[in-house]
Amino acid sequence: MTDPLPHTLRSDAMDNRERILDAARALFSTQGLNVPMREIARRAGVGPATLYRRFPTKQMLVTEAFADQMRACRAIVDEGCVDPDPWRGLCLVIEKICELHARDRGFTEAFMSAFPGVTDIAAGREYTLKSVAGLAHRAKEAGRLRPDFVLDDLILMLMANKGIHATTTTTRVMASRRFAGFVIQAFQASDQHSPLPPTAWPASAEAEEGGG
């Protein structure tokens, strides 16, 4: 009551930050990470100076925009990895990661792209892939995951999941859930399987093989 002005300012500043992050997420999701900073400022309804004061670099903006999603992603793989049944853990990871990405297509963009300098996301991706590799290894040993699965197949399915369009997020998430159900069936070990066409990224499959 004695100090309304600073309070208002702080609150405005907070609003600006959220407005910028919302605008960034919306634009990253439709136009990719290369959308110009000035377009993000325009959409957020702030001046470029305000944008740059809050987020001096695009890298910082990308990192902040997807900090929650990256945390959620790490939590999902952790949850999958502690499951004593590695196949059930892997299924949980596939279902939840597909849904997370379906809710925010900009996050897939950030997660998949090697956007230079966004070290938090690169570290999160590395953590995710390393954890899933361990889980997949155990699920194969348990005879539940098909032996010809390679880690790039998960990336392939995340790209594919991003292709699913719908007029609303609710419908997209629903479609993505059904898609994840199909992915799980496709990854499941079975006597009925025909051999798969080779992976498109054989170099990384070999590296994976060599790394155990």
Add this chain to the structure above:
Amino acid sequence: MTDPLPHTLRSDAMDNRERILDAARALFSTQGLNVPMREIARRAGVGPATLYRRFPTKQMLVTEAFADQMRACRAIVDEGCVDPDPWRGLCLVIEKICELHARDRGFTEAFMSAFPGVTDIAAGREYTLKSVAGLAHRAKEAGRLRPDFVLDDLILMLMANKGIHATTTTTRVMASRRFAGFVIQAFQASDQHSPLPPTAWPASAEAEEGGG
């Protein structure tokens, strides 16, 4: 030899037509069907007047740009439908359609969108879906296609196939082939299957059910 000028003109006109169609396919593939006509003219290196003389409407341009792909698509479903083994026929359709779409992402855009007035593509899509519905029905009766498959699952997989990105067409086609392999495993009837999450488009699934 006696009439070199008309020949040259005809040849230029032919070049223009091909240049416009190439430009249109390239832009439709990256920016969707709503890309402005003037941008297509600019990329083709022709004036707007030349573009509109050849293709008075966007609809005519879309139809012409994807006439070959639409013919190929119809030929693929015809080939699948005449196979005495409906499941083998359906697998062939999935593999070849995924590859066709991986080679030209603009075609997926045209095939999926209900771009108004492009009657040839709408007719081609209807033909494709109707043929595949018949094939799927027979593959279910033969016990090879999972009974909870609905036609929208094919659309879902075509959308997903479009999400697969790669730096070259060759790599994208390769990735898409592996993807199609997974789709076939996922669609195959099996005792090991868990129930799938419901389809995101229940209305059309019901219509399909009702239509036999």
